[in-house]
Structure formats: structure tokens, C-alpha cells
Amino acid sequence: MRSIAVVGTGLIGTSVALAARSRGLTTYLLDRSSLAVGAAVALNAGIAGPPPEPVDLAVIAVPPAQLATVLKEQQDRGLARCYTDVVSVKARTRLAAARAGCDLSRFVGGHPMAGSERSGPFAAAADLFQGRNWVLTPSPSTDRQAIDLVLRLVALCGATPVLMEEEDHDRTVALTSHAPHLVASLLSARLESIGPATAQLIGQGLRDTTRIAxxxxxxxxxxxxxxxxxVAEILDGFAQDLGRALEALEQLGSEDPEHRRGGERVLGELLTRG
Structure with a gap:
């Protein structure tokens, strides 16, 4: 593999471009924002604009809702021989791409398990994926050449490829990434109106818990x-546990010794599971 194009020069796209450039690949950068492309170019992540001829691999680094449209657009213009993405939801986006008429035989779904609470090209780093897992979700109809090219990209980024079914991936990241982000945001929102005195008492535990918000x-x-x-399935179980915790705390505040013992038992069970 000698050349790639990155469509979307945010945190992940620019990090892919920086990693590719560091390994000697000719890298082209495309984004609807000229400022984002300019920032990525200033970081020496690649060349602004489309390549003069099709590159070996195009990396579509856009939000989930835009994937199908952007993939179809770039395939129609002949941007690359093969394509991959970095979207963190696979099943629904692949279905949208199929409905849009994309050529999925030359497309390998991908999701590098790396990121940051920061966004944009200036948060990017060439070593962002070093030692991290990179999920790939090829289908039986995926062209072998496309799979090989994406595996080379993962390797040059220093990541470890993990093959998964799309639905398995989506259920897994719902538990390990998507639901935790929403919970962290809801917890962080409780701090919206705190005063300076309260802010002085915020420790590292709360900072760690709310960082991703x-x-x-x-x-x-x-x-x-x-x-x-x-995500809703995960949060449904979380809400049930939260309801039990709330009831236990109310029992612990009771004057009735029996209620307090029941609350202590339930709360202990929840904390022990955690």
C-alpha cells in the first residue's frame, strides 16, 4: 500500500493520516471544512484535496449519520480502490450504506478502539492507536483485497485487528463506551450550578468519572x-439497579432498624457486584 485518502479530518481521521504519513504513505485529506483540512495540513498530516488518481485505500472518518452518503459520493468519484471507516456503530450504518447503493464488496467496516474527550485535528496524534484494538467487520461478500489493505492500515497504525460480527460489536460498545458516555454526561450535568466552594472539593474520582462527558x-x-x-437495553438494567440503590438509601435513612438492615444488605450487594 502506497497511498491513502482520509475523508474527515477530525481527531480520528487526522490521527490515521499522521500515522500513515509517519510510515511513508502518500496521504490526501478531504473535509467539508477547509479550516479542518488546513489544520491537518499544518500538522503535516497530508496533502489537501483529492488525489490525481485513485488511492489504494480511503478512510471515511465522519459521524455515523453521514457515512452512507459520504461513502457513496466517494465511490462514485472513484476516490480509491477500497474503502473503510472508523464509525463506532456498524450494523445500522452498513444497512444505510447498502440502501444508498454503495459497493460493499470493496468496503470493510472498521472501528479503532481509541479516542479522546477532545475533538478536532489539533487533538490528533500519530500514536493514538498504538497497542489498541481495531475492530473490523467484513462480510462474506467483502473482497479479499479490501480486507488485506485494511489489515495493512491497522498494522501501520500499531493497532491489533479484531474481527467481529456487526451486531456483536454494537452490543459490546453499547456496554463499554456508549452507555458509559451518557451516564458520565448525566452525572456531570449535576455539577452545572455548583459554586466555587463546592468546586474546590472536586477530587480525582469525580474527574475520572466525568472526563468523557x-x-x-x-x-x-x-x-x-x-x-x-x-444502549437502551444497557441503560434499562442500569436504571433498575439505580432504583434499587435509591430505595436502599431511603431505607438506610429510616428510623426503623429492620428497614436500615434491609437497605444495608441491598446496597452492599450492589457495591459488591461493582
């Missing part, structure tokens, strides 16, 4: 919407 609300609305059913 700093992500882009627009992007995360898109991500959560694309994986809504799986």
Missing part, C-alpha cells in the same frame, strides 16, 4: 442515536 454533544447524539436499541 467532554466529548462533542452533536457527535455523541449521532452515535447514541445510531446504536439506540443496544
Amino acid at each position: 467532554g466529548g462533542s454533544p452533536g457527535l455523541w447524539t449521532d452515535i447514541l442515536g445510531a446504536n439506540a436499541v443496544a
Whole structure:
């Protein structure tokens, strides 16, 4: 593989471009925002604009709702021989791409398990994917050449490829990423109106718990919407546990010793599971 194009020069796209450039690949950068492309170019992530001829691989690094449209557009213009993406929801976006008429035989779904609460090209790093897992979701109809090219990209980024079914991936990230982000945001929102005195008492535990809430609300609305059913299933169980915890705390505040013992038992069970 000698050349790639990155469509979408945010955190992930620019990090892919920086990693590719560091390994000697000719890299082209496309984004509807000229400012984002300019920032990525200033970081030496690649060349602004489309390539003069099709590149080996195009990386579509846009939000989930835009994937099908952008993939179809770039395939129609002949941007690359093969295509992949970095979207964190696979089943619904692939279905949208199929409905849009994309050539899915030359497309490999991908999701690098790396990121940051920061966004934009200036948050990017060439080593962002070093030592991280990179999920790939090829189908039986995916061209072998496309799979090989994406595996080379993962390798040059220093990541480890993990093959998964799309639905398995989406259920997994609902638990490990998407639901935790929403919970962190809801917890962080409780701090909206605190005063200086309270702010002085915020420790590292709360900072760690709410750090990811700093992500882009627009992007995360898109991500959560694309994986809504799986996230809702996770949060339903969470809500049940939260309801039990609330009831236990109310019992612990009771004057009735029996109620207090029951609340202590339930709360202990919840904390022990955690």
C-alpha cells in the first residue's frame, strides 16, 4: 500500500493520516471544512484535496449519520480502490450504506478502539492507536483485497485487528463506551450550578468519572442515536439497579432498624457486584 485518502479530518481521521504519513504513505485529506483540512495540513498530516488518481485505500472518518452518503459520493468519484471507516456503530450504518447503493464488496467496516474527550485535528496524534484494538467487520461478500489493505492500515497504525460480527460489536460498545458516555454526561450535568466552594472539593474520582462527558454533544447524539436499541437495553438494567440503590438509601435513612438492615444488605450487594 502506497497511498491513502482520509475523508474527515477530525481527531480520528487526522490521527490515521499522521500515522500513515509517519510510515511513508502518500496521504490526501478531504473535509467539508477547509479550516479542518488546513489544520491537518499544518500538522503535516497530508496533502489537501483529492488525489490525481485513485488511492489504494480511503478512510471515511465522519459521524455515523453521514457515512452512507459520504461513502457513496466517494465511490462514485472513484476516490480509491477500497474503502473503510472508523464509525463506532456498524450494523445500522452498513444497512444505510447498502440502501444508498454503495459497493460493499470493496468496503470493510472498521472501528479503532481509541479516542479522546477532545475533538478536532489539533487533538490528533500519530500514536493514538498504538497497542489498541481495531475492530473490523467484513462480510462474506467483502473482497479479499479490501480486507488485506485494511489489515495493512491497522498494522501501520500499531493497532491489533479484531474481527467481529456487526451486531456483536454494537452490543459490546453499547456496554463499554456508549452507555458509559451518557451516564458520565448525566452525572456531570449535576455539577452545572455548583459554586466555587463546592468546586474546590472536586477530587480525582469525580474527574475520572466525568472526563468523557467532554466529548462533542452533536457527535455523541449521532452515535447514541445510531446504536439506540443496544444502549437502551444497557441503560434499562442500569436504571433498575439505580432504583434499587435509591430505595436502599431511603431505607438506610429510616428510623426503623429492620428497614436500615434491609437497605444495608441491598446496597452492599450492589457495591459488591461493582
